[in-house]
Structure formats: C-alpha cells, structure tokens
Amino acid sequence: MDRSMIYTDFGIDSETLRFCENILNELKERFEKIDEMAEFNQLKVIRAFQESRVSEACMYGSTGYGYNDIARDTLEKVYANLFKGEDALVRPQITCGTHALALALMSNLRPGDELLSPVGKPYDTLEEVIGIRPSKGSLKEYGITYRQVDLRDDKYFDKEGIKKAINEKTKLVTIQRSKGYQTRPSFSVDSIGELIGYIKSIKPEVICMVDNCYGEFVEDKEPLEVGADMIVGSLIKNPGGGLAPIGGYIAGKSECIENAAYRLSSPGLGREVGASLSVMKDLYQGLFLAPTVVAGALKGAIFAANVYERLGFFVIPDSKEERHDIIQAVTLKSPERLIAFCEGIQAAAPVDSFVTPEPWAMPGYDSDVIMAAGAFIQGSSIELSADGPLREPYAVYFQGGLTFPHAKLGIMNSLQRMKDKGLIKL
Numbered sequence: 001m002d003r004s005m006i007y008t009d010f011g012i013d014s015e016t017l018r019f020c021e022n023i024l025n026e027l028k029e030r031f032e033k034i035d036e037m038a039e040f041n042q043l044k045v046i047r048a049f050q051e052s053r054v055s056e057a058c059m060y061g062s063t064g065y066g067y068n069d070i071a072r073d074t075l076e077k078v079y080a081n082l083f084k085g086e087d088a089l090v091r092p093q094i095t096c097g098t099h100a101l102a103l104a105l106m107s108n109l110r111p112g113d114e115l116l117s118p119v120g121k122p123y124d125t126l127e128e129v130i131g132i133r134p135s136k137g138s139l140k141e142y143g144i145t146y147r148q149v150d151l152r153d154d155k156y157f158d159k160e161g162i163k164k165a166i167n168e169k170t171k172l173v174t175i176q177r178s179k180g181y182q183t184r185p186s187f188s189v190d191s192i193g194e195l196i197g198y199i200k201s202i203k204p205e206v207i208c209m210v211d212n213c214y215g216e217f218v219e220d221k222e223p224l225e226v227g228a229d230m231i232v233g234s235l236i237k238n239p240g241g242g243l244a245p246i247g248g249y250i251a252g253k254s255e256c257i258e259n260a261a262y263r264l265s266s267p268g269l270g271r272e273v274g275a276s277l278s279v280m281k282d283l284y285q286g287l288f289l290a291p292t293v294v295a296g297a298l299k300g301a302i303f304a305a306n307v308y309e310r311l312g313f314f315v316i317p318d319s320k321e322e323r324h325d326i327i328q329a330v331t332l333k334s335p336e337r338l339i340a341f342c343e344g345i346q347a348a349a350p351v352d353s354f355v356t357p358e359p360w361a362m363p364g365y366d367s368d369v370i371m372a373a374g375a376f377i378q379g380s381s382i383e384l385s386a387d388g389p390l391r392e393p394y395a396v397y398f399q400g401g402l403t404f405p406h407a408k409l410g411i412m413n414s415l416q417r418m419k420d421k422g423l424i425k426l
C-alpha cells in the first residue's frame with residue numbers, strides 16, 4: 001500500500017510531495033537532536049512532579065473561594081521546581097499571556113518607578129499595558145514611566161545605550177525572549193543571562209523579568225537559571241501542552257510572586273483564594289506532554305524554514321540556525337501570499353477546516369491581522385496556527401502543531417495553495 005497517496009486526498013500533488021520529502025530527508029539529524037532535548041525536558045518535568053508529590057487528588061479542583069486547594073497549590077510547586085524559581089503563581093484566573101505580563105508588571109511597579117525594555121519594542125499587546133499607545137488602565141496612567149533601548153543594527157544589545165538608560169527610577173527590566181511579531185532574532189537563554197548579568201552589574205537591585213512566551217522547553221534551561229527574577233508565560237502556549245484550556249504563570253522570586261498574587265485577587269487575600277474549578281487535570285497533563293509537543297512544533301518550524309528558504313523567501317530563523325522559540329517567520333512579500341499561506345494552514349486543521357480566514361482588526365494590534373487556526377482551544381498557538389499583520393513586509397508567523405505529522409500537512413497545504421494560485425513555483 002502506498003501510504004503517501006493519502007496526501008492526494010488533501011489536494012497535495014506529487015510534485016509538492018516530492019519537494020517536501022526531499023527536504024525532510026535532509027533534516028533527519030536535526031530532528032534527532034530535537035528528540036534528545038525533548039527527552040531531557042520530559043524527565044525534568046517528571047522529576048518536578050515527583051518531587052512535588054503530585055497525587056491523584058491533584059486532578060480534581062475546588063469551587064467557591066478555593067481555600068486549601070491542594071491541586072492548585074501543588075501545581076504551583078511543580079512550576080517553581082521545574083523552572084527553578086523560589087515560587088510560582090499558576091492560575092486559570094490569569095486569562096492569557098498579556099494578562100500574566102500586565103499582572104507581573106503592575107504588581108511589582110509603583111507610581112514613580114520606571115520600566116525599561118533593553119531589547120527594543122515589546123510585543124504589540126504590551127504597548128497598551130505600558131501606555132506606549134494610550135490605553136485605559138495603562139502603567140502610564142498610574143505614573144509609571146517607560147524607557148526603551150533598541151537593539152543595534154547588528155541585532156545585538158546596545159550596552160552603551162542600556163547603561164545610559166538605567167537611572168535611579170529604573171525598577172524593572174522586561175526582556176522578551178521570543179521575537180513575537182518582529183523580524184529580529186529570538187534570544188537564547190544564555191544571551192538573556194549575559195544581558196541580565198550586565199544590567200545587574202550596573203544596578204543590582206533591579207528586577208529582571210523575562211517574557212517567556214513560546215520559549216519553554218525549547219532549550220535545556222529556562223531564564224530563572226541564568227539570573228532572571230521573574231519569568232512569565234501563557235498556558236495556551238508551550239507549557240500547557242495543548243491541553244490547558246486557559247491560564248498563565250509567573251515564576252521566580254518569592255517577593256515578586258507574592259506581589260502578583262495580591263494584585264490578582266486582592267490585598268489581604270493573595271494566593272489563598274482562586275478556585276481551580278475543573279481544569280486541573282488538563283493543566284497537569286498538558287505540562288507533562290509539553291516537552292514532546294514543543295518538539296513537534298519545533299520540527300514543523302524547521303521544516304517550514306527549509307521549504308520557504310529553498311523557494312527564495314527570507315525566513316527567521318534561517319534554515320540552519322539554532323532555535324530559541326517555536327515561532328517561524330516567513331517574509332512573503334505580498335498580501336496574496338500571506339492570505340494563501342493562512343488559508344492552507346486552516347484547511348489542514350482538524351477543527352474548522354472548512355472556514356476561510358480573513359484579515360481583521362484585533363484588540364491590542366494596530367493593523368489588521370489574519371489568523372489561521374483550527375484549534376481545540378480558542379486562540380491556542382501551541383496548536384498549529386499562522387498569523388500575520390497585514391503590513392510590510394507581509395511576514396507570516398507560523399507556530400505550533402500538537403503533532404509533527406499535522407504541522408507537516410499544514411506546511412504542505414500552504415505550499416500547495418500558493419502553487420495553485422500561481423504565487424510560487426517549485
């Protein structure tokens with residue numbers, strides 16, 4: 001039986017199939033290294049579960065106030081242990097990544113303090129949190145100022161600029177690990193460590209926070225291990241393993257976490273309240289699966305980079321580069337290609353494969369965005385998804401895939417779609 005014939009059921013022709021299979025043959029060694037990383041991180045997760053004494057009772061949640069919620073409190077121990085923090089806050093009440101970041105910032109900054117981003121513009125949605133774009137409830141409204149030092153032209157940290165920007169008001173430094181919707185490189189954990197070391201040599205008491213979104217389990221260590229005080233992320237990205245239906249986390253120094261807990265619920269109540277309802281089993285099981293899910297997503301990203309680089313498109317990271325997050329940017333140079341790419345990803349989905357994605361205004365983003373996702377969890381970007389703002393250079397940001405075979409199908413579908421519309425030639 002020729003099993004590859006099943007691709008024709010998806011409309012993928014033999015030329016596209018051959019083109020893709022040839023590329024995959026060259027990637028075998030790289031994929032092996034990714035599997036080795038997944039093995040290491042899987043064992044790290046199991047150790048954290050064991051050392052935190054995760055029990056059957058942890059699969060059930062609480063209701064109402066959520067006092068003495070052993071499931072919630074144990075999961076927070078697991079996260080702290082795994083990410084090497086003194087403590088962690090992991091809650092379904094943290095609605096998304098932006099909320100987790102806003103919470104970490106608002107709870108650890110006070111009027112008169114200054115926030116510094118030494119790695120250029122932060123993620124789009126943080127512009128409103130900070131008040132770079134005027135917004136209700138922003139840090140700016142509370143008298144917290146913001147300073148930014150852009151990366152140098154060679155994309156390295158501008159150490160001179162950073163030194164000049166740090167002043168007596170600088171209280172917290174935010175470092176975004178992943179490029180997000182930008183065409184700069186993502187940072188390795190080691191280079192984040194170097195940056196933090198430099199910043200602390202100038203002002204030791206400054207709080208260094210890392211936006212860890214999309215970075216978890218890509219490397220064998222996380223930013224708290226290289227000097228960060230706080231790491232922040234979303235559970236509908238890497239650490240939720242595709243199963244977490246909601247949630248965010250903050251891990252790091254006890255004092256930072258305590259501040260965040262009092263801000264999330266209320267002064268006086270802090271972490272003692274917050275029922276975990278019925279999501280706990282998925283938060284545990286998702287974290288357990290996350291290392292191998294991230295490995296599948298990474299393989300998909302590398303495959304996409306190799307396919308589109310071979311066709312002459314500018315890809316970040318490039319086809320050979322080491323990976324520091326699961327996002328793959330492909331500069332498609334025209335709105336038609338960006339839309340066709342997203343249509344191809346959507347058509348490969350297990351859920352909502354029959355809908356056509358359209359560019360739309362999104363809360364938090366300053367230009368129309370097209371998003372393709374046929375996900376089990378709405379907006380989950382550890383699941384196969386592609387999105388891009390409709391602006392120059394028409395870069396698509398592709399990420400996720402709960403399994404590599406699904407990511408592979410999505411990429412082949414996007415390629416076939418562009419080919420069928422005459423937008424590329426193999």
Ligand SMILES: *Cc1c(COP(=O)(O)O)cnc(C)c1O
Pocket residue numbers: 096097098099101123125176177178179180211213214234
């Ligand atoms: C996704 C993301 C965010 C925001 O998370 P949401 O869950 O979309 O609110 C922030 N920073 C980075 C780097 C991200 O990738």
